[in-house]
Amino acid sequence: MAPGILTFLTEKEAWTCFQSYCNVRYQLWGSPQGFAQFPNSLPPFGATGLPGRMRSSVMPLGPTVSRDRVITSFPKWYTPAACLQLREHFHGQVSAACQHRNTGTVGLKLSKVVVVGDLYVGKTSLIHRFCRNVFDRDYKATIGVDFEMERFEVAGIPFSLQIWDTAGQEKFKCIASAYYRGAQVIITAFDLTDMQTLEHTRQWLEDALRENEPGACFLFLVGTKKDLLSGAACKQAEAEAVRLANEMQAEYWSVSAKTAVWPPWPSSARCCRTWSGGAVPGRRSATGTSSVRAGMEGHPPETQDSKRPSSPGCC
Ligand SMILES: Nc1nc2c(ncn2[C@@H]2O[C@H](COP(=O)(O)OP(=O)(O)OP(=O)(O)O)[C@@H](O)[C@H]2O)c(=O)[nH]1
Numbered sequence: 588m589a590p591g592i593l594t595f596l597t598e599k600e601a602w603t604c605f606q607s608y609c610n611v612r613y614q615l616w617g618s619p620q621g622f623a624q625f626p627n628s629l630p631p632f633g634a635t636g637l638p639g640r641m642r643s644s645v646m647p648l649g650p651t652v653s654r655d656r657v658i659t660s661f662p663k664w665y666t667p668a669a670c671l672q673l674r675e676h677f678h679g680q681v682s683a684a685c686q687h688r689n690t691g692t693v694g695l696k697l698s699k700v701v702v703v704g705d706l707y708v709g710k711t712s713l714i715h716r717f718c719r720n721v722f723d724r725d726y727k728a729t730i731g732v733d734f735e736m737e738r739f740e741v742a743g744i745p746f747s748l749q750i751w752d753t754a755g756q757e758k759f760k761c762i763a764s765a766y767y768r769g770a771q772v773i774i775t776a777f778d779l780t781d782m783q784t785l786e787h788t789r790q791w792l793e794d795a796l797r798e799n800e801p802g803a804c805f806l807f808l809v810g811t812k813k814d815l816l817s818g819a820a821c822k823q824a825e826a827e828a829v830r831l832a833n834e835m836q837a838e839y840w841s842v843s844a845k846t847a848v849w850p851p852w853p854s855s856a857r858c859c860r861t862w863s864g865g866a867v868p869g870r871r872s873a874t875g876t877s878s879v880r881a882g883m884e885g886h887p888p889e890t891q892d893s894k895r896p897s898s899p900g901c902c
């Protein structure tokens with residue numbers, strides 16, 4: 588509103604005008620938090636009326652991530668027999684660096700996750716459960732690839748996961764494989780009720796790794812549809828999967844998109860963030876010495892507690 592117009596309004600009219608302006612903005616932003624950021628002034632110049640998730644990426648002072656996307660300590664592993672690390676908390680130096688926003692210029696703000704596996708194993712369901720909190724019992728095959736973006740805050744630093752859902756059907760494989768490149772996390776999914784799909788994970792992983800730098804990705808092996816399996820059968824399937832996960836140097840999880848939100852997503856975010864921040868690069872080279880990836884200024888590699896120094900490493 589141009590200041591000149593106010594001179595033609597009474598104080599009451601001006602106030603009503605201001606309130607309706609705010610009301611419109613509030614409606615556009617879609618949540619009380621959006622407007623609550625600016626209780627004493629108009630919204631910042633340039634803020635647009637984008638709905639939902641898009642809003643936060645546009646607004647400079649927009650609402651931060653939801654509480655369940657805030658990671659302050661390590662999410663617990665599914666089983667200590669196949670996990671990427673056993674620590675519960677970030678290293679003190681990492682926490683301090685993040686707290687003081689002294690993470691250097693190297694750390695990525697965004698990491699790419701690629702989910703691969705046979706058709707019908709439940710890749711899309713897992714992603715939708717986490718990103719949209721929905722479960723659809725009807726099967727709709729993914730055509731080529733699909734994509735979701737999830738925002739986190741890891742140790743106080745904003746961080747996003749770009750999640751690529753790929754098609755399991757053979758006829759779409761060449762389209763999907765074009766998106767494997769540049770992944771920081773590869774999630775290989777199989778159906779706990781169909782052990783053939785576990786056997787196929789080797790091939791899926793090999794294909795995905797071929798498109799990436801050796802040793803550059805965190806690997807997760809995920810057994811889906813846990814709700815459909817009874818105790819003994821589940822144990823047996825898990826034992827086989829854990830064996831394979833160890834061979835692959837992957838972290839293992841059994842999950843159900845039908846009954847639960849999937850915990851490995853925070854694990855992926857945490858791994859990516861701490862790794863891309865360079866805080867814990869420890870990775871064994873062919874000679875067996877730990878190689879240091881450029882990272883947070885003045886932070887030594889941390890290898891003492893890490894379970895698997897040969898994997899890309901978590902802190
Ligand atoms: N009971 C149960 N059913 C599931 C679960 N996850 C997925 N499903 C069902 O399994 C079927 C296949 O799931 P999708 O997520 O579409 O499988 P997909 O791996 O994405 O398949 P493609 O896109 O063809 O590669 C659907 O009918 C889902 O409802 C689960 O955890 N429990």
Ligand SMILES: [Mg+2]
Nearest residue numbers: 710711728729
């Ligand atoms: Mg799918």
